[in-house]
Amino acid sequence: MSGRGGRRRLDRRPAPAAAMVWTALVLALATLATAGFAPAARAHAVLLETVPTDGAILADSPDEILLRFNEPVRPIAVQVLDRSGRTVAAPEHIHAADGTLRIALPAPLPDGGYVVSYRVASADAHPVAGAFLFTVGSAGQTPADARAIGETPDRSGAGWWWAVALIRVVRDAALLAAAGGAMALLFVAGGTDPSVRNRIRRGLLAAAGLGIGAAAVGPGLQGGLLAGLPAHAILEPDPWRIGWTSSAGPSAVVTIAGLALLATGLRMRPGAVRLLAVAIGLTAATGGLLLSGHAAATDPRWLTAPAWALHLLAAAFWAGALWPLLVVLRAEQPATAARVLRRFSRLAVAAVGGLVTAGLAIATVQTGTVTALFGTGYGRLLLAKLGLVAGLLLIAANNKWRLTPALAAGDAGAALQLRRAIRAEIGVVVAILAVTAVLAQTPPPAAEDTGGHASHHRSHDHEGVAGRAVTARADGIMARLEVTPGTAGPNAVTIALTTADGDPVRPLELSVAFSQPAIGIAPIKRAPAAVGPGRYRLEAFEFLVPGRWTVRVEALITDFEKAVLTAEVPIQ
């Protein structure tokens, strides 16, 4: 945005603007390229198995129904419905212990089809929902139409989802403005008129207030989303209680406390105490965001936690300084404004470096393969965000190497052009925040839930996975199988092997066998091609007939240890 201190330096470089443009392009491309070859991480709770299994046909009524997840979950709405949509198990029959959800059946179920619909909160406070079917008695009563019953509660999430995304944009924008603006006020805006600094301070206090409000409302909306409640329930205590007791609660408390401390600091006299209050306040305000969401539950923590903190602080400095710079440009003489811009620019170079490095690390952990980057909603959103960041870098490069020197040289038109450019930058930042809010709510590719079940997320990500997805588990290893399109005929089969924590497992060898024992199709062995760490793909496996196919994955972990994972895939 401004000249990098001193003309001498500029003189030595004949085409600095072009250099910055190239740097921006290379950085953006490098980010894109590396984001593709990253191991997948699992952020949400994953349903490991159910008893009875999906589609099971039982001779007699089960005594209880079990749902096992890979991590502790909290039931939000769990119900067992018969074909007419009547509930057959009351909430007091549902018990959760560790990762197991147990639904006791008070009386034996009469013959017929049943759907178990669940909505639970995982440790990262994201809702995971799905449904599965089973039949008691003869197979003729398999409730094909019951699947629709299971999906009904998921649709109610849409309104909440947008509300949560919107409030998140408001909160993040206010937080970046307050935290980054405070940094700009303390470190950049020196030498300006006291009235200008007062004006900035008042704006920052307003932003902090807005941030506190948004942070306080957020958990209530999150609670509504988690519980899948109707919209008017926002006036009732339920969504608030659910939201505040999820991981969104502590996150909001820390953010609010941080913003309050920041605001207090801004009202103090200049000095060490003020500096300390502002520093602690803005660290807490941004740090609070890390206590919830994907960031809170993504391993390896030692990498993701500092990376997120660095990413947020750098983003806050860069984005938050824009509005104060606009105020300075409007109110100050060109010479003073140019000095402030140069001071900002020197720090901004470091901030952008930190931002890109940390963003790269996070993208590396969160996305899967190149296919995941282009083939899933999460990947496409990430690409959109990177595109916007590249655009922002281009505007910044123009400001820094063309407009700021012009302003310093006394060009009157430069101030106007700079103001216009900074307003454009603010617009792009808001767009980035909007994409980020949606990103934060869309599960990373590997975190989508299992079993081909209905999922809240998928209702917003129709193109994510069409077909069948199931998860098998054995010996501490999980295999996620995706069969597309999931109908008889040739199908693409992808296999992702991870530990229960989501780290990729790299076997020495991997083979897969397909069979349908019920009609006497013996195992058909295939060797899928490795397409990434722990990721394998068969381009076309021919499922000859519809029905429940058994897929057996054999992974050679060490020379002497083989993990065998079996799953059933329904083919239509």
Next chain:
Amino acid sequence: MNAFRSLAAVLAASLSGAAVPAALAHVTLEQTQAPAGSFYKAVLRVGHGCDGSPTVRIRVRIPEGVRQAKPMPKPGWELSTVVEKLPEPYDWYGTAITEDVREIVWSGGNLPDAFYDEFVFRAKLPEQDGLVLSFPVVQECAQGVHRWIEIPEPGKTADDYEEPAPQLTLTPQEAE
């Protein structure tokens, strides 16, 4: 008549071949039961190579709890062992043992597919009777490899698997 007899012989051979338990074709232990806490002479029986290719290397993994494994030298084969640190040391006649043999490797030999051979080691078995120990074996051939490492799940037997690991069941200790 001769032709008839040889036809019958071929038929009988193919029938018996089908009926013979798959175990004969596997790498197995000669003695599949031994008293808990005893010194056990393990004889690994190798009945074939890999699809006609000769066996050139045999590796066996010693399960946890089995102590002081010692291979018997074998003419024509080089012997080596892989020693690993133990999670917990144990007392061996007054000496604290902190590391033990976890893998035995016979290499450099050549056992044609048509011949049979045995690979021998001795070890002290754990004290718990009823315990089932698996000795996973990797059989490397000039071309190809067999991994006798499948461990049957509860309710299944070695016969349900293509390449099961040789197993040993510990019986009650013999009276002193």
